Amino acid sequence: MISLSINGHQHSIDVEPDTPLLFVLRDTIGLTGTKYGCGIGQCGACTVLIDGQAIRSCQMPVESVGAQTVTTIEAIEADPVGARVVAAWVGIEVPQCGYCQSGQVMAATGLLKETPKPSEDAIAAAMTNLCRCGTYNAIAAAVRQAAA
Template sequence: MPTLTINGQARQADVEPDTPLLFVLRDTLGLTGTKYGCGIGQCGACTVLLDGQAARSCQVPIESVGTQAVTTIEAIEQDPVGRKVVEAWVGIEVPQCGYCQSGQVMAATSLLKRTPRPSDDDIAGAMTNLCRCGTYNAVAAAVRQAAA
């Protein structure tokens, strides 16, 4: 049974080694803020941070997580960058339906952790999560605000 570090806590999951991290988070550990979208790593609704880097959790087998720290939307405000991102998201009122927003916030946090002052091209390159409501302009504005 692998022991994972999730949101700063050691957690165990009695699952098969090839089980996607997404299903461990949602179904085994009850952390439902990470959403299931497409299941093929394209939409980004399932984005979490692995050692600070955005990862599509539907494509990460639990056996490959190893000692990497997993951060989910439930704990993103414990990170100073994540807190700034959430504040910008709320201030600009980015979400419409909200389904993709946890993944968007995680991707934005990862971007700002590695590129604190991103250009518009950096934002466009990193913010590849899909949004059925089309909040892309508001997402980019929130990233710029969080970086300011």
């Protein structure tokens, strides 16, 4: 059994230790807001926060989480920084299709937790998640608004 702290709740799960965290979140626990995109850590649709840092959950074996806390999109508005990011996303109307947006919000929240007032270069460097709809200008604007 592996014990995980996810969104403020403890979960004991019986999975192989090398199972990607993404599949544990979606298939074992039922938190489907974290999306499967590419499966190789390139697109960022699977981004979650581990101890406040944005990571690609498709590449993180569940055994590597240990005692760290996992935050998914389902609980991001309970975090003051995450709530600001979501408000900016809604206010600017960032999403088009919306598939990548949970990962984008998590990446932006991770950035602002680490760097509350990021430069344009820091935003560009941190916001590497892919968006097939091309909403990158709106994403950057929302990050700037949430940082203000």
